Amino acid sequence: MKETKYSICGMCAVRCPVAVQVEDGKPVWIEGNSHDGGMGRSLCAKGGAAFAQRADKQRPTAPLLRMGKRGEGQWREASWDEAYDYITTRLNAVIAEHGGRSIMFSDRGGPFADLRQAFVKALGSPNYINHDCTCGRNVHHASKSVYGLGRKDFSYDYANARHIVLFGRNITEALKVKEVKSFLKGVKNGARVTYIDPRASVTAGKATRYWQIKPGTDYALLLGIAHCVLSNNYYDLDFAERYITGLSEFKTFLAPYTPVWAAEETGIAASEIEAFCRELNEDRPKVIIHPGWMLARYRDSFHASRIIHILNALMGSIEQPGGLFYPKGPKDVGKSGLKSLAALVPAVSEERADGCGSRFPQWDKGAGMLQTAYEAIETGTPYPVKAYFVHRHNPFIALPDTNEQRRILDKLDLIVAVDVNFSETAWFADVILPENTFLERDDILRTEKGLKPGFGRRQQCVKPLNNTKAGWEIYLDLAKRMGKGEYFPFKSIEDIWQFQLQDTGLSVADFDAQGFVKLSDKALWFDRDKLKFGTESGKIEIVNPKWEAMGVASLPPYEAPVPPPEGSFRLLFGRNGYQAHGQHQNNPILCELLNVNKLWINTAAAKKLGVKDGDQVRVESGDEQGTITAYVTDLIHPQAVFMLHGFGTDVPAKKRSVGKGLADQMFMQGKLKEWDKAGGGLNLAESFVTVTPV
Amino acid sequence: MSKYIVTQNVADCIGCRACEVHCKDKNNSGPGAFYCRMIEVTSSAGSLPRIDFVYLACFHCEKAWCVDACPTGAMRRRDKDGIVYVEAKSCVGCKACITACPWTVPQWNPETGKVGKCDLCMDRIDEGLEPACVSKCTTGCLSFTTPGQASESARQAFAEQLLRNRR
Numbered sequence: 001m002k003e004t005k006y007s008i009c010g011m012c013a014v015r016c017p018v019a020v021q022v023e024d025g026k027p028v029w030i031e032g033n034s035h036d037g038g039m040g041r042s043l044c045a046k047g048g049a050a051f052a053q054r055a056d057k058q059r060p061t062a063p064l065l066r067m068g069k070r071g072e073g074q075w076r077e078a079s080w081d082e083a084y085d086y087i088t089t090r091l092n093a094v095i096a097e098h099g100g101r102s103i104m105f106s107d108r109g110g111p112f113a114d115l116r117q118a119f120v121k122a123l124g125s126p127n128y129i130n131h132d133c134t135c136g137r138n139v140h141h142a143s144k145s146v147y148g149l150g151r152k153d154f155s156y157d158y159a160n161a162r163h164i165v166l167f168g169r170n171i172t173e174a175l176k177v178k179e180v181k182s183f184l185k186g187v188k189n190g191a192r193v194t195y196i197d198p199r200a201s202v203t204a205g206k207a208t209r210y211w212q213i214k215p216g217t218d219y220a221l222l223l224g225i226a227h228c229v230l231s232n233n234y235y236d237l238d239f240a241e242r243y244i245t246g247l248s249e250f251k252t253f254l255a256p257y258t259p260v261w262a263a264e265e266t267g268i269a270a271s272e273i274e275a276f277c278r279e280l281n282e283d284r285p286k287v288i289i290h291p292g293w294m295l296a297r298y299r300d301s302f303h304a305s306r307i308i309h310i311l312n313a314l315m316g317s318i319e320q321p322g323g324l325f326y327p328k329g330p331k332d333v334g335k336s337g338l339k340s341l342a343a344l345v346p347a348v349s350e351e352r353a354d355g356c357g358s359r360f361p362q363w364d365k366g367a368g369m370l371q372t373a374y375e376a377i378e379t380g381t382p383y384p385v386k387a388y389f390v391h392r393h394n395p396f397i398a399l400p401d402t403n404e405q406r407r408i409l410d411k412l413d414l415i416v417a418v419d420v421n422f423s424e425t426a427w428f429a430d431v432i433l434p435e436n437t438f439l440e441r442d443d444i445l446r447t448e449k450g451l452k453p454g455f456g457r458r459q460q461c462v463k464p465l466n467n468t469k470a471g472w473e474i475y476l477d478l479a480k481r482m483g484k485g486e487y488f489p490f491k492s493i494e495d496i497w498q499f500q501l502q503d504t505g506l507s508v509a510d511f512d513a514q515g516f517v518k519l520s521d522k523a524l525w526f527d528r529d530k531l532k533f534g535t536e537s538g539k540i541e542i543v544n545p546k547w548e549a550m551g552v553a554s555l556p557p558y559e560a561p562v563p564p565p566e567g568s569f570r571l572l573f574g575r576n577g578y579q580a581h582g583q584h585q586n587n588p589i590l591c592e593l594l595n596v597n598k599l600w601i602n603t604a605a606a607k608k609l610g611v612k613d614g615d616q617v618r619v620e621s622g623d624e625q626g627t628i629t630a631y632v633t634d635l636i637h638p639q640a641v642f643m644l645h646g647f648g649t650d651v652p653a654k655k656r657s658v659g660k661g662l663a664d665q666m667f668m669q670g671k672l673k674e675w676d677k678a679g680g681g682l683n684l685a686e687s688f689v690t691v692t693p694v
Numbered sequence: 695m696s697k698y699i700v701t702q703n704v705a706d707c708i709g710c711r712a713c714e715v716h717c718k719d720k721n722n723s724g725p726g727a728f729y730c731r732m733i734e735v736t737s738s739a740g741s742l743p744r745i746d747f748v749y750l751a752c753f754h755c756e757k758a759w760c761v762d763a764c765p766t767g768a769m770r771r772r773d774k775d776g777i778v779y780v781e782a783k784s785c786v787g788c789k790a791c792i793t794a795c796p797w798t799v800p801q802w803n804p805e806t807g808k809v810g811k812c813d814l815c816m817d818r819i820d821e822g823l824e825p826a827c828v829s830k831c832t833t834g835c836l837s838f839t840t841p842g843q844a845s846e847s848a849r850q851a852f853a854e855q856l857l858r859n860r861r
């Protein structure tokens with residue numbers, strides 16, 4: 001029997017809607033869920049390798065208990081009962097000695113986090129943390145400080161844009177299927193694309209203008225652009241009048257930052273900056289200046305992103321076709337939302353170990369901040385942190401300096417990893433609880449915001465091949481064993497779904513036909529005369545007094561980056577379209593596309609070193625070094641070198657990829673302690689390495 | 695040339711290599727074997743970098759070198775539509791087709807010791823579906839079409855662009 005099941009891809013954190021055909025219990029075909037017009041049947045390479053992931057045995061296939069020392073890789077298979085007993089015994093000891101607050105949990109956030117947040121709360125801990133310190137925290141906090149709204153409170157209407165401006169937002173490779181399709185539609189419709197990046201990614205090849213900016217000077221370029229836009233009145237005066245505060249302070253602040261000044265700083269000619277600004281003026285309000293997705297890069301990324309948020313407002317592109325729009329939720333169309341599972345659990349009033357909302361008053365409590373939680377583990381302040389659940393999150397390669405992280409995490413009494421793969425972090429854990437692949441698991445329902453809001457469902461398409469479980473089941477089991485069953489009055493995923501849908505008038509069966517339910521047939525746009533922002537003034541605040549009171553200057557003067565010392569280069573990293581976050585380099589199909597990374601180095605810089613394309617070079621920083629093949633090209637700025645992220649794993653169980661290529665984060669020594677002080681994003685593009693021929 | 699052709703709109707291709715993966719996932723081509731491949735062509739001369747990807751599968755030649763070279767008749771053309779494919783049970787792994795094809799398109803499968811190649815996913819075509827690579831291309835830049843249609847739509851697109859540019 002052949003049937004089609006609609007679900008949500010889990011090969012990366014984009015979570016695209018998919019259709020899976022199953023014949024006699026076997027998965028035979030996967031494609032995009034074409035009921036979603038923006039998706040069609042399209043599926044990226046990672047999604048296309050989902051069946052290969054399921055069949056792959058180089059993954060945890062049963063609960064594993066650590067035998068030797070942490071990280072040694074001596075594992076013993078255990079029953080789920082035994083693994084649960086192991087965890088609860090240690091967890092109870094930690095709670096008895098230090099309280100529930102000494103437990104922390106990290107994952108990669110997303111629409112299914114509600115249940116995991118409920119779990120952490122039920123254990124009495126405020127320390128739920130997501131991965132965002134290495135992703136969008138700077139963008140998010142910048143958005144909060146300008147609009148009083150989070151970064152996910154805006155979406156982008158690329159298809160109708162006249163000008164799309166991307167500051168390193170590598171939209172074609174760090175790809176979201178629906179986004180890239182909509183982007184290409186915009187390009188086909190004649191949108192201009194300005195791409196700014198020290199390295200020309202594939203996206204640069206789609207651009208109508210590419211600026212190879214000096215690394216670390218985005219803020220300078222943005223100040224120059226803002227100067228030019230304001231001094232020439234290249235902005236929407238009506239919109240600014242109505243919605244923006246702080247414009248005159250902004251003008252005063254910008255006075256020294258002329259295009260000529262910016263040219264000096266960034267290497268981009270003043271005439272080009274001026275031409276670009278004239279185009280913005282022609283193209284507005286159908287202008288999208290992307291404020292960044294992953295922007296844990298420079299020490300001033302928060303402020304760069306902040307200027308972008310301000311420029312979008314100046315373009316008048318808010319809630320505007322071809323510009324930015326508010327993704328609408330159920331309430332916006334007069335409907336009830338999904339009921340929250342975390343709301344079933346009493347609030348935890350403890351201060352957070354990572355200091356979000358206390359030591360760092362400007363940072364959101366919801367997502368936490370992993371690097372300052374590490375400080376708490378290290379120092380025991382504000383209180384000891386002793387147990388760590390790491391859920392399909394891989395800080396060892398996402399955050400800088402794996403060795404330093406190992407040293408810190410080794411202070412914990414218990415590390416539990418829940419994962420589909422052998423992540424580098426899981427390999428260091430005490431227990432690995434293997435999770436079903438996304439094809440094999442249900443998840444809680446998700447809210448899908450947009451012009452037409454709705455809900456979506458990931459469902460089990462095929463039975464697990466191995467002795468693994470779904471995340472929801474694992475956390476329910478553990479909560480019950482920890483005596484917290486009262487907060488989880490569910491026996492099955494259907495119970496959970498029914499609970500979530502309680503107020504919506506919908507039933508679980510409503511998801512069978514298409515995998516999602518839309519709450520509105522027509523696209524909803526808000527009245528542009530009545531826009532609301534979340535700041536205290538209700539306006540878009542160029543100068544935000546609340547944030548200033550928390551110690552974050554709204555308009556700090558520019559400080560030039562330290563140039564790399566002679567013979568050194570700034571280390572940049574990124575990804576291609578088919579392997580992300582080190583999760584796919586060992587996939588049986590995806591490993592064949594690329595099994596080793598190279599070092600991009602500028603032609604002139606390489607010549608100086610006597611390095612030719614294809615030569616082996618030694619990369620060094622502190623006591624870390626490694627050999628890699630040089631890719632000599634003009635497509636990268638002379639001050640920088642670049643490598644793809646996620647290579648060079650040291651996990652021997654990943655036989656196809658172990659030891660192949662270099663791991664950028666290893667070279668970011670000392671960077672666990674350096675982050676953007678305003679936004680909290682780690683400074684992942686502030687490390688220097690030396691390169692020498694071998 | 696088979697009656698079909700797969701065309702690629704290079705401007706919309708992002709080199710994401712999903713086509714290669716969808717093909718491998720469907721056709722189990724074996725380690726290292728790719729029935730279609732994205733070839734990257736990069737140039738940094740000029741003010742804008744050129745980073746393009748060209749889709750190369752099999753041309754399903756009218757007078758197919760591979761078919762002529764095959765001693766066992768395993769490599770063959772389908773009468774009704776000219777699709778060139780390998781009948782696996784007759785393939786002895788001599789690799790004559792690989793040598794004969796001007797573009798070395800036939801792929802060696804080290805696990806089976808036989809050759810495999812793009813058959814335009816003819817089982818799917820026979821069901822009225824499109825080939826895997828075309829169906830699921832991330833950006834929709836591949837089209838499964840006929841030479842006649844391909845020419846029509848290319849001319850149409852060009853005409854539209856011409857008028858747009860004149861405005």
Ligand code: SF4
Nearest residue numbers: 009012015016044047
């Ligand atoms: S981008 Fe690709 S891997 Fe990620 S969810 Fe979408 S289809 Fe899956």
Ligand code: SF4
Nearest residue numbers: 707708710711713831
């Ligand atoms: S799937 Fe489509 S966009 Fe991606 S490389 Fe292949 S042809 Fe290009």
Ligand code: SF4
Nearest residue numbers: 752753755760795799
């Ligand atoms: S394998 Fe080569 S010779 Fe044979 S049909 Fe294909 S392109 Fe032509």
Ligand code: SF4
Nearest residue numbers: 717730812814825827
């Ligand atoms: S048509 Fe089918 S066999 Fe040929 S390259 Fe595409 S997916 Fe592979």
